[in-house]
Amino acid sequence: MTKEINSEFCFKLKSVENKARRGEVLTAHGAIQTPAFMPVGTAATVKALRNDDIKNSGAEIILGNTYHLMLRPGMDLMKEIGGLHKFMNWDRPILTDSGGFQVMSLSKIRKISDAGVEFSSHIDGSKYFVSPEKSIEIQHILGSDITMIFDECVQFPATYEQAKIAMERSILWANKSKEAFVKRAGYGIFGIVQGSTFADLREISAQKLIEIGFDGYAIGGLAVGEGQKEMFAVLDYVPDFLPQNRPRYLMGVGKPSDIVGAVLRGVDMFDCVIPTRSGRTGQAFVRDGVINIRNSKYRQDEKPLDDKCGCFACKNHSRAYLHHLTKAGEILASMLMSQHNIFYYQDLMRDIRKAIEEGKFTQFAADFLQSQSGASLDI
Amino acid sequence: MTKEINSEFCFKLKSVENKARRGEVLTAHGAIQTPAFMPVGTAATVKALRNDDIKNSGAEIILGNTYHLMLRPGMDLMKEIGGLHKFMNWDRPILTDSGGFQVMSLSKIRKISDAGVEFSSHIDGSKYFVSPEKSIEIQHILGSDITMIFDECVQFPATYEQAKIAMERSILWANKSKEAFVKRAGYGIFGIVQGSTFADLREISAQKLIEIGFDGYAIGGLAVGEGQKEMFAVLDYVPDFLPQNRPRYLMGVGKPSDIVGAVLRGVDMFDCVIPTRSGRTGQAFVRDGVINIRNSKYRQDEKPLDDKCGCFACKNHSRAYLHHLTKAGEILASMLMSQHNIFYYQDLMRDIRKAIEEGKFTQFAADFLQSQSGASLDI
Numbered sequence: 001m002t003k004e005i006n007s008e009f010c011f012k013l014k015s016v017e018n019k020a021r022r023g024e025v026l027t028a029h030g031a032i033q034t035p036a037f038m039p040v041g042t043a044a045t046v047k048a049l050r051n052d053d054i055k056n057s058g059a060e061i062i063l064g065n066t067y068h069l070m071l072r073p074g075m076d077l078m079k080e081i082g083g084l085h086k087f088m089n090w091d092r093p094i095l096t097d098s099g100g101f102q103v104m105s106l107s108k109i110r111k112i113s114d115a116g117v118e119f120s121s122h123i124d125g126s127k128y129f130v131s132p133e134k135s136i137e138i139q140h141i142l143g144s145d146i147t148m149i150f151d152e153c154v155q156f157p158a159t160y161e162q163a164k165i166a167m168e169r170s171i172l173w174a175n176k177s178k179e180a181f182v183k184r185a186g187y188g189i190f191g192i193v194q195g196s197t198f199a200d201l202r203e204i205s206a207q208k209l210i211e212i213g214f215d216g217y218a219i220g221g222l223a224v225g226e227g228q229k230e231m232f233a234v235l236d237y238v239p240d241f242l243p244q245n246r247p248r249y250l251m252g253v254g255k256p257s258d259i260v261g262a263v264l265r266g267v268d269m270f271d272c273v274i275p276t277r278s279g280r281t282g283q284a285f286v287r288d289g290v291i292n293i294r295n296s297k298y299r300q301d302e303k304p305l306d307d308k309c310g311c312f313a314c315k316n317h318s319r320a321y322l323h324h325l326t327k328a329g330e331i332l333a334s335m336l337m338s339q340h341n342i343f344y345y346q347d348l349m350r351d352i353r354k355a356i357e358e359g360k361f362t363q364f365a366a367d368f369l370q371s372q373s374g375a376s377l378d379i
Numbered sequence: 380m381t382k383e384i385n386s387e388f389c390f391k392l393k394s395v396e397n398k399a400r401r402g403e404v405l406t407a408h409g410a411i412q413t414p415a416f417m418p419v420g421t422a423a424t425v426k427a428l429r430n431d432d433i434k435n436s437g438a439e440i441i442l443g444n445t446y447h448l449m450l451r452p453g454m455d456l457m458k459e460i461g462g463l464h465k466f467m468n469w470d471r472p473i474l475t476d477s478g479g480f481q482v483m484s485l486s487k488i489r490k491i492s493d494a495g496v497e498f499s500s501h502i503d504g505s506k507y508f509v510s511p512e513k514s515i516e517i518q519h520i521l522g523s524d525i526t527m528i529f530d531e532c533v534q535f536p537a538t539y540e541q542a543k544i545a546m547e548r549s550i551l552w553a554n555k556s557k558e559a560f561v562k563r564a565g566y567g568i569f570g571i572v573q574g575s576t577f578a579d580l581r582e583i584s585a586q587k588l589i590e591i592g593f594d595g596y597a598i599g600g601l602a603v604g605e606g607q608k609e610m611f612a613v614l615d616y617v618p619d620f621l622p623q624n625r626p627r628y629l630m631g632v633g634k635p636s637d638i639v640g641a642v643l644r645g646v647d648m649f650d651c652v653i654p655t656r657s658g659r660t661g662q663a664f665v666r667d668g669v670i671n672i673r674n675s676k677y678r679q680d681e682k683p684l685d686d687k688c689g690c691f692a693c694k695n696h697s698r699a700y701l702h703h704l705t706k707a708g709e710i711l712a713s714m715l716m717s718q719h720n721i722f723y724y725q726d727l728m729r730d731i732r733k734a735i736e737e738g739k740f741t742q743f744a745a746d747f748l749q750s751q752s753g754a755s756l757d758i
Contacts, residue, residue, distance in 0.1 A: 044703060048710040051695065073678070073703045080679055081699060089695050280710075299452070300459055316430065316468050320460060324423060324452045331427040331659075334710055 009145075009188035009215050011247045015357055019239065019266035020365075022356040025216075025247050027093040027145035028186025029085065030060065034247060034268040035352050037259065037345045038063045038095060040276065043072065044088045047276045048331075048338040051090055057311070057339070058346040061093040061145070063271045066138055067102035070128070071121050075141055083143030095146035095271070097251070098135045098177070098192075101153050101220075112152070114172060132176035136189075140182055147189040148218065149177035154196055156224045163196035163221075170194045170220075171208045178212050188215030190249060196221055197230060199237055206241035216247040219267070223252040232261050239266035256285060256348055257372045263352055264365045275345050279338030282326040285345070288371055291319075293337065298323040311343035312336070388524075388567035388594050390626045394736055398618065398645035399744075401735040404595070404626050406472040406524035407565025408464065409439065413626060413647040414731050416638065416724045417442045417474060419655065422451065423467045426655045427710075427717040430469055436690070436718070437725040440472040440524070442650045445517050446481035449507070450500050454520055462522030474525035474650070476630070477514045477556070477571075480532050480599075491531070493551060511555035515568075519561055526568040527597065528556035533575055535603045542575035542600075549573045549599075550587045557591050567594030569628060575600055576609060578616055585620035595626040598646070602631040611640050618645030635664060635727055636751045642731055643744045654724050658717030661705040664724070667750055672716065677702040690722035691715070 007026055015022045025032040039046045039054060041062045046054055054062065064084050069075075073087075081087050084094055100117075103109070107119035107128075116131030130138075135150035151170040154162050174191050181189045191209035195201030209217060219238050222231050235250070242248055249269035250262050259270050275285065282294040286306040291298070293305070301319035313322065313336035325333035355364035386405055394401045404411040418425045418433060420441045425433050433441065443463050448454075452466075460466050463473055479496075482488070486498035486507075495510030509517075514529035530549040533541050553570050560568045570588035574580030588596060598617050601610050614629070621627055628648035629641050638649050654664065661673045665685040670677070672684070680698035692701065692715035704712035734743035 043707045043709060044700070045709050045711040048714070050691065050711065050714065052691075072707055073699075077679060077699070077703075081681065081697075087697075087700055087703075089697075089700070300456060302460065312429065312431075318460075318466075318468075320452075320456070321423070321466055321468070324456075324466075328422045328451055330422060330424050331710055331713055332424040332429065335427070335429065335714065 007186055009186050011216065011245060013244065015359075017356050017359050017361045018264075020263050020356050020361045021266060021268055022353055023247065023268055025093075025269075026186070027061075027188065028184070029091060029093045029145050032060045032093055032269075033353055035259075035263045035349055035356075036061060036269050037349045038269065038271040039342050039345075040065070040271055040273045041088070041090075041094075042273075043068050044084060046338075046342070048280065048334040049276070049342060051088070053312075053339050054090075054342065055092070057343040058350065059092075059342065061095060062090065064094055064096045064142060064144070065102060066096050066099035066135060066142070067106065069096075069142060070099065070130075070138055071123050075138055078141050083141065085143055093145040094143070095249075096139045096142050096144040096148065098139070098148040098150040099130055100135070100151045101252070103130060104153055114169060116150075132173040133180040136177050136180035145187055146216065147181060147187070149174045149189065149191055149214075151192045151194060151220055153194065153221050153224070156196065156221075156226045158196045160198055160201075163194070163198055163201055167194040167196075167201050167205050171205065174209055174212055178214070190214055190216040190218050190247075192218040192220040192251070193238060193241070194221050197226065197234055199234075202234065202238050203241050206238065210243060214246070216249060216269075217242045218249040218251050220251050222250065223254055223258075223272075228255075228258055228261070231258065232265065235262055235265040235267065242266075256345070257369055259348065260352065260365050260368050263356075263361070275341035276338045279341045280334045282333070282337065283341075284322075284337055285341050293319060293322050293326050295323075305340055306344070309340065309343060309347065311340045313340040314343075386565055388565050390595065390624060392623065394738075396735050396738050396740045397643075399642050399735050399740045400645060400647055401732055402626065402647055404472075404648075405565070406440075406567065407563070408470060408472045408524050411439045411472055411648075412732060414638075414642045414728055414735075415440060415648050416728045417648065417650040418721050418724075419444070419650055419652045420467070420469075420473075421652075422447050423463060425717075425721070427659065427713040428655070428721060430467070432691075432718050433469075433721065434471070436722045437729065438471075438721065440474060441469065443473055443475045443521060443523070444481060445475050445478035445514060445521070446485065448475075448521060449478065449509075449517055450502050454517055457520050462520065464522055472524040473522070474628075475518045475521050475523040475527065477511075477518070477527040477529040478509055479514070479530045480631070482509060483532055493548060495529075511552040512559040515556050515559035524566055525595070526556075526560060526566070528553045528568065528570055528593075530571045530573060530599055532573065532600050532603070535575065535600075535605045537575045539577055539580075542573070542577055542580055546573040546575075546580050546584050550584065553588055553591055557593070569593055569595040569597050569626075571597040571599040571630070572617060572620070573600050576605065576613055578613075581613065581617050582620050585617065589622060593625070595628060595648075596621045597628040597630050599630050601629065602633055602637075602651075607634075607637055607640070610637065611644065614641055614644040614646065621645075635724070636748055638727065639731065639744050639747050642735075642740070654720035655717045658720045659713045661712070661716065662720075663701075663716055664720050672698060672701050672705050674702075684719055685723070688719065688722060688726065690719045692719040
């Protein structure tokens with residue numbers, strides 16, 4: 001079922017407006033137009049969406065979580081079946097994270113050393129050891145079009161010393177990751193810039209990664225509680241440390257305004273659980289902000305969630321119906337709301353790409369951020 | 380969005396094989412080919428299915444629950460919005476039960492009399508009173524193509540005396556229901572035969588209902604714990620009490636073998652939560668029985684649930700993937716499994732209708748019941 005194209009993994013920069021970039025990433029499973037948002041498919045499913053729903057939204061790439069997939073269904077099965085594309089019958093590109101972030105945030109860490117991390121599963125407590133080599137091997141088994149290096153992500157706030165140690169270990173692991181990566185046409189590996197909110201550490205991290213040489217560069221260690229202002233402050237300088245001819249990926253980000261602000265600062269790729277997680281709790285992204293469909297003011301509201309949206313939910317159902325389904329705890333509420341939010345995010349990326357192509361993105365971003373000033377309409 | 384056709388509510392008998400009947404019910408929202416299975420849309424949603432999924436399965440009518448809809452979203456909203464078709468954007472026929480069964484099984488009954496039932500909501504404890512007149516009025520507001528009379532359903536086992544009292548009260552309520560029903564082209568009202576497992580009570584019930592005159596006749600008080608053998612024993616005689624030129628509906632039934640056995644005995648319509656509820660707990664109906672996808676033997680099984688099935692899940696996903704999703708508690712598991720089961724049920728009804736048309740249903744039923752002898756393959 002899964003098709004592969006036999007071309008080199010590459011990034012084409014199509015147009016630039018100030019720091020904002022309109023590009024295209026070519027992978028073994030097809031092209032990704034950037035700036036791109038990747039829905040998160042943690043456990044081999046973008047929660048509450050079928051593959052055709054994901055495709056209908058326009059998403060060209062999804063993200064899988066190495067940590068979750070390693071624990072369940074497990075790598076023996078993945079090897080047997082032939083990778084994640086085949087397992088979930090998804091024939092477009094997949095990016096997998098390295099497991100580093102989840103190992104630190106979800107599991108019970110047993111021991112961390114330059115060799116790797118020993119930890120206990122959050123599902124059943126069983127012990128695992130993940131090294132850079134192991135993470136890359138797992139991502140190879142998963143068949144990821146884009147493999148991420150194994151890194152150490154510090155919490156926010158971190159002291160300079162903590163950030164420096166983790167960044168240096170991440171560079172060590174970046175070297176090991178690159179060595180372990182098996183080069184194949186159409187498959188790439190991304191480095192991850194660390195260094196918390198310290199510009200000099202970020203610059204050193206970027207330089208060392210560039211020396212090793214990667215197919216793309218991610219910015220890690222953000223969206224960990226620092227807030228949008230602090231994140232934008234870091235994004236004001238980190239992209240300048242990165243090469244023009246490689247895609248830049250801001251991990252785990254974010255809200256629509258985060259994305260617009262990051263594109264403005266030169267970022268090309270994003271992933272976040274916000275659209276699906278929000279959908280499951282009754283929050284819908286609409287043209288002028290966010291609404292909480294549980295609010296009683298929607299009980300008799302016969303309008304769609306967003307009358308400018310072309311998703312299945314907006315074309316077929318009213319806010320009143322979604323209010324009812326959400327209040328009643330119906331699965332269909334999670335399905336329709338998640339689908340709408342993913343569609344909204346892809347609409348946003350389409351608008352962003354078009355604006356850059358037309359040289360109107362700076363104005364678009366200003367208007368968008370203005371329109372979102374009251375982003376939480378009723379939460 | 381909802382279309383109406385302006386014809387009389389009627390039943391056409393197309394062909395008969397022994398007691399089995401192939402027919403068509405015409406309603407304000409279109410035709411229903413019988414024997415028909417109606418997916419249950421309790422709270423204005425067939426759980427975990429979108430409307431297009433329901434239609435793609437071939438289902439031509441769904442059932443809504445008056446009791447649940449009365450409590451949530453409530454009749455003020457239903458009136459405001461203009462009925463259930465519009466509320467959930469379903470443009471095909473809807474049958475609503477009268478609420479009688481759920482009032483007795485779910486709520487805390489306060490008082491039951493010839494006038495009606497006073498009870499407390501199972502959601503928030505608030506008090507309600509439902510009479511036959513009220514039930515019919517609610518179903519009118521819902522815009523049901525097929526309204527059911529308000530009846531009293533006794534538990535199984537019931538003494539002769541209990542069954543007689545409830546049957547007689549149901550006849551009283553049948554009269555009141557018929558009087559309260561507003562006749563409109565394309566909309567019908569069904570009587571409900573009661574009398575538990577007592578043939579003489581069933582016969583009296585049927586006769587009295589026929590005297591009142593209904594557009595169809597349901598068989599109530601079955602699938603309440605009596606088992607298939609006892610149910611078939613009742614179905615051996617009840618359909619003979621009913622007119623040939625009206626549809627017959629066996630309420631709340633059932634497993635595939637129940638349906639085949641009931642069609643063999645002259646029943647035309649069915650509803651049941653089994654396909655959707657089973658789907659949410661990991662059970663899938665397949666050509667030779669039922670499988671529990673949680674069973675570890677499916678962990679590496681790359682075959683579809685049922686290789687003769689044309690549903691989205693079977694065309695796109697493996698048992699191994701569904702096993703994983705179910706074990707991980709993913710919403711997509713409920714979506715795919717429920718959709719498969721509803722599709723299976725509609726396939727079964729298509730096969731039944733075709734077999735009757737071709738005069739081969741007796742043989743089909745014998746083969747089917749034989750194939751289902753080990754129905755629970757691994758539960």
